[in-house]
Amino acid sequence: MKLTLISAADIASALPMAECIEVMKGAFADFTAGRVQVPPRTVMDIDGEEGAGGTLLVKPAYIPQVGLGAKLVSVFPGNAETGRPVTPGIVVHMSPTTGEPLAILDGTFLTAWRTGAASGAATDLLSDTDAKTGALFGAGAQGRTQVLAIDAVREFETIRVFSRTPETVREFVQEMQPQVRAKLVAAESPSQALADADVICTATTSNRPVFDGLHLAEGAHVNAVGSFTPDMQEVDLETILRSRVFVDSIASVSTEPGDLLDAMKAGITGPSEWTEVGSIVEGESQGRQEGDDCTLFKSVGLAVQDIAAGAVVIERALEKGLGTEVDL
Numbered sequence: 007m008k009l010t011l012i013s014a015a016d017i018a019s020a021l022p023m024a025e026c027i028e029v030m031k032g033a034f035a036d037f038t039a040g041r042v043q044v045p046p047r048t049v050m051d052i053d054g055e056e057g058a059g060g061t062l063l064v065k066p067a068y069i070p071q072v073g074l075g076a077k078l079v080s081v082f083p084g085n086a087e088t089g090r091p092v093t094p095g096i097v098v099h100m101s102p103t104t105g106e107p108l109a110i111l112d113g114t115f116l117t118a119w120r121t122g123a124a125s126g127a128a129t130d131l132l133s134d135t136d137a138k139t140g141a142l143f144g145a146g147a148q149g150r151t152q153v154l155a156i157d158a159v160r161e162f163e164t165i166r167v168f169s170r171t172p173e174t175v176r177e178f179v180q181e182m183q184p185q186v187r188a189k190l191v192a193a194e195s196p197s198q199a200l201a202d203a204d205v206i207c208t209a210t211t212s213n214r215p216v217f218d219g220l221h222l223a224e225g226a227h228v229n230a231v232g233s234f235t236p237d238m239q240e241v242d243l244e245t246i247l248r249s250r251v252f253v254d255s256i257a258s259v260s261t262e263p264g265d266l267l268d269a270m271k272a273g274i275t276g277p278s279e280w281t282e283v284g285s286i287v288e289g290e291s292q293g294r295q296e297g298d299d300c301t302l303f304k305s306v307g308l309a310v311q312d313i314a315a316g317a318v319v320i321e322r323a324l325e326k327g328l329g330t331e332v333d334l
Contacts, residue, residue, distance in 0.1 A: 007106070007107065007333070007334045008331055008332070008333055008334070009107055009108070009109060009110060009331070009332055009333075009334055010108065010109040010110075010320070010323065010329040010330065010331050010332075011109070011110055011329060011330045011331075011332060012109055012110070012111045012112065012319060012320070012323055012328065012329045013112055013115075013329070013330075014112045014114070014115035014116075016319070016323055016328040016329050017111060017112060017115055017116055017119060017315075017319050018115075018119070019326070019328060020318070020319045020322035020323050020326065020328055021119070021315060021318050021319050021322065023119070023122065023123060023126065023151070023154045023155055023158050024158045024159075025318075026119060026120060026122075026123035026126075026315055027123045027126040027127050027130065027155060027158060027159065028127075029123070029314050029315055029318055030120060030123045030124045030126070030127045030311060030314070030315070031127045031130075031131075031287045032287070032314065033308070033310045033311050033314040033315075034124075034127065034254060034282070034283050034284035034287055034308075035284045035287040035288050036069065036284070036310065036314075037254075037255065037282075037284050037308055037310050038282045038283075038284025038285050038287075038288060039284065039288055041069075041070070042067060042068060042069045042070070042310050043067065043068040044066075044067045044068075044255075044308055044309055044310050045066055046257075046258075047063050047064060047065040047066075047258075047309065048063065048064040048065075049061060049062075049063055049235075050062045050063075050064075052080075052082075054082075054084070058082075058084040059082070059084075060080050060081050060082030060083065060084070060085075061080060061081045061082075061235065062078070062079075062080045063077075063078075063079050063080070063081070064076060064077075064078055065077045065078075065079070065307075065308075065309035065312070066309055067308070067309035067310045067312070067313040068102065068313070069102070069310060069313055069314060069317070070102065071102060072102065072313070072314065072317050073099060073102055073313040073314065073316060073317035074099070074100045074101065074102040074105070074313070075097060075098050075099040075100050075312070075313050075316065076097075076098055076309065077095060077096070077097045077098075077113050077116075077117070077309055077312045078095055078096055078098075078113065079093055079094070079095030079096075079113050079114075079117055080093070080094055080095060081093050081211070081234075082094070083211045086146065091114045091147060092146060092147070092211065093114060093117055093118070093147070093148070094113075094114045095113030095114055095117060096110050096111065096112070096113040097110070097111040097112075097113040097116055097312050097313075097316050098110055099111065099313070099316050099317070099320055107334075108320060109316070109320050109323075109329070111316050111319065111320075113312070114147070115147075116312060116315060116316065116319075117307070117312070118147045118148050118150070118151045119151055119315070120311045120312060120315045121148055121151060121152075121209075121231050121305070121307060121311075122148070122150075122151025122152050122153075122154055122155040123151070123155055123311075123315070124155075124231070124254065124305050124307075124311060125152050125155050125156060125207055125229035125231060125303065125305070126154075126155030126156055126158055126159050127283065128227075128229055128252065128283055128303035128305075129155070129156045129159050129160060129205055129227060129229060129303075130159040130160075131283060131286050131287070131293045132227050132252060132283075132286075132293045132294050132301045132303060133160065133204065133205050133227035133294070133301070134204055134225055134227070134294070134297065135160075136204075137160045137162065137204035137205050137227070138161075138162060138163045138164070138204060139162065139163065139164050139165075139166070139202055139203050139204050139205075140153075140156055140157075140160075140162045140164070140165035140166070140188065140203060140204065140205045140206070140207070141165070141166045141167075141168070141193070141199040141200055141203035141205070141206045141207070142165060142166070142167045142168070142199070142206075142207045142209070143168050143169070143196070143199065143206070143207065143208045143209065143210055143216040143217065143240070144169060144207075144208060144209035144210040144216075144232060145167055145168075145169040145171075145174045145175050145177075145178040146174075146209065146210075148209035148231065148232065149167070149169075149178065149207070149209045150178070150181075150182060152207040152209050152229065152231070153165060153167075153182055153186055153188075153190070153207075154182075154185060154186065156205055156207060156229075157186040157187055157188050160204075160205065161187065162187070162188035162205075163188060163189065164188060164189050164190075164191055165186070165188045165189070165190055165191070166190075166191045166192075166193040166198065166199040166203070167179060167190060167191070167192055167193060167199070168192075168193040168194075168195070168196055168198070168199040168216075172192070172194075175192045175193075176192060178190075179191070179192055196216060196217045196218070197217070197218070197221055199217070200217045200218075200221050200222065200223075201221070201223075202223050203223060203226060204223070204225070204226060204227065205226070205227050205228075205229070206222075206226060206227070206228045206229070207228075207229045207231070208228070208229070208230045208231065208232055208240040208241065209231055209232050210232040210240055211232055211233075211238065212232065212233070212238065212239065212240050213237055213238050213239055213264070214239055215239055215240065215241055215242035215245075216240050216241075217241075217242075217245075218242065218244070219241065219242045219243070219244030219245030219246075219247070219248060220244050222244075222245055222248060222300060224298040224300065225297055225298045225299060225300065226300050226301075227294075227300070227301045227302075227303070228241060228245060228249065228300070228301070228302045228303065229303045229305070230263075230265060230302060230303065230304050230305070231305045231307075233263040233264055233265050233306075234262055234263055234306045234307065235262060235263070235264065236262070236263070236264050236267050237264055238263060238264050238265075239263075239264040239265050239268065240265060241265050241302065241304075243268065243269055243272055243274055245300075245302065246265070246266065246269040246274055246275055246302065247269075247274050247275075248300045249300040249301055249302035250281075250295075250299055250300070250301050250302070251266070251275055251279060251280045251281070251302050251304060252280065252281050252282070252283050252286075252293070252301060252302065252303045252304070253280050253281070253282055253283070253303070253304050253305065254282065254283060254284075254303075254304075254305045254306065254307070254308055255282065255306070255308055256277050256280050256282055258306050258308070259277075259280070259304050259305075259306055260277045260280075262306050263304060263306055265304060266304055283303065
């Protein structure tokens with residue numbers, strides 16, 4: 007049996023961010039329209055020594071005539087202290103007609119790449135078209151793709167970056183500035199990052215809000231992609247109270263991230279008030295309706311994103327001679 011191993015560099019080469027954003031729009035539309043199979047993901051908590059544990063997630067998906075597979079990804083927040091990826095993983099692609107394994111993709115990179123692209127899609131669908139100022143909370147791998155994605159769909163003048171570790175922000179700005187059009191600026195505080203920002207991205211593993219929603223500018227759009235368990239929270243109740251809520255999956259978001267679970271318990275919002283972004287792509291729902299609307303895109307990630315992106319990568323890898331073929 008032959009299997010193709012596809013690296014992070016291969017993925018970026020085969021599926022540039024602007025194109026991945028369009029693939030994500032299609033994946034969200036297919037999910038909302040029921041054209042794909044995406045069973046609930048399996049989540050297993052891992053108790054590590056001295057509290058250094060994490061979470062393992064197994065996420066399968068099937069897109070008829072396109073792709074079949076699953077992602078195994080773990081989230082170990084403590085890895086950041088040792089320079090290891092916080093969300094390491096692999097994506098296994100199989101033939102949708104025979105079930106035979108076809109390829110293994112770098113799931114660590116693909117997760118960050120397609121998560122960024124999802125925020126790019128939501129930003130394109132929901133934010134003010136004249137957005138000029140961005141804000142990013144979190145300067146890890148996820149933060150890097152968030153900046154690439156929003157920069158691809160809006161002509162920002164400035165994107166401010168905040169992290170609890172100033173040195174991390176300085177390294178982030180130095181690395182990412184050549185890759186984006188906007189000027190990247192290190193913010194010294196959450197309020198400085200948030201001031202008058204038109205688009206805000208949160209890509210952290212925080213268990214408490216990373217900014218004060220009272221300071222959210224009118225008409226701002228927020229992409230909240232970091233929290234995915236009940237004890238994680240990036241946005242506060244005030245932000246949710248002020249925003250129209252859009253999600254990748256109503257079913258998943260109503261049971262997983264602490265941001266919205268806390269808001270539901272407080273009676274501030276509920277699933278009946280949320281809109282899946284796929285329905286906007288399908289033309290069944292409206293996005294931004296008024297210029298001063300605040301909008302929130304809450305994403306926990308869907309396996310269909312990985313399979314949709316991976317299928318395109320595999321096809322183009324074959325065309326371009328990317329990847330490494332191995333015999334099993």
